[in-house]
Amino acid sequence: MIEVEHLTKYYGDFIAIEDVSFDVQKGEIVGFLGPNGAGKTTTMRIMTGFLPPSAGTVRIAGHDVLKNSLEARRNIGYLPETVPLYTEMTVRDYLRFMGKLRQMSSAQIKERVDYVIERLRLNDYANIAIGRLSKGYRQRVGIAQAILHNPEVLVLDEPTIGIDPVQVVETRDLIKSFGKEHTILISSHILPEVSVLCERVVVIHEGRIIAVDKPQNLSVRLRGTEQIKVEVRGPQRDVAARLRQVPGVREMTRQETGQNTAVYTLECEPGSNLRETLAAEVVKQNWGLLGLQSSAMSLEDIFLKLTAKAEAPKS
Secondary structure, three states: OEEEEEEEEEEOOEEEEEEEEEEEOOOOEEEEEOOOOOOHHHHHHHHOOOOOOOEEEEEEOOEEOOOOHHHHHHOEEEEOOOOOOOOOOEHHHHHHHHHHHOOOOHHHHHHHHHHHHHHOOOHHHOOOEHHHOOHHHHHHHHHHHHHOOOOOEEEEEOOOOOOOHHHHHHHHHHHHHHOOOOEEEEEOOOHHHHHHHOOEEEEEEOOEEEEEEOHHHHHHHHHOOEEEEEEEEOOHHHHHHHHHOOOOEEEEEEEEEEOOEEEEEEEEOOOOOOHHHHHHHHHHOOOEEEEEEEOOOOHHHHHHHHHHHHHOOOO
């Protein structure tokens, strides 16, 4: 649905992005992560046709953004970090205006404007000037214009920046609901938000892609092990000794949680899939299995490790 291949952008001698490649499949919500100045906004502006690349291609729903610009734009909705809103216009008039710019028919404009006002919960603000709205509601108007023409692809640049915590949660829920109807690429510096919303992440640093994967897979790659936490009721020395003997367990730490109960954190060989084996062993010994879960690195830890590795001097 989104195909980015070998994208490069120069500003004179400065390389903003270099050889950027990734894809987003139909129905996916993918996070686009990177420090400020990493190249996220440059990439998104090229993807949406607002900036020409120096080299490389972008295809949206099969349409080349350069060669078939009109078709590509019909299939993409874009929320820039700073939405160009006309503050003197009412919400409804602004959305009608955007519909005309996109060459939608009068019937389509009426139907879709009513729909997005309802969907974004803007009913009480539809006839109010945009300049009188809070930052959070202006952001909703920005999202409304992005989905107005019912595009297959949404590109959202920092959709929750600068809005209050309640509206962050509401906007996050809206974006998650859009994932049932649209393919979404979302840029955000709020890493917990990305971990909640996104199935995969693309990490860019100093203009280059340094990782594309599911957060849990990146966790295993960076840590070098799979981590499993088991909470067991039973004689702690015996439990610890037995769990250490399970093939595939590299290391183990123990944290006492109560009388005769503890959480055992096991570092296991990647791909060993020991959850069932560990559960079976606890049951076999007639100990109480109180909890069993895989424990991935947080997205913050993944991000910091990836960018630190990218910055490390090469010998």
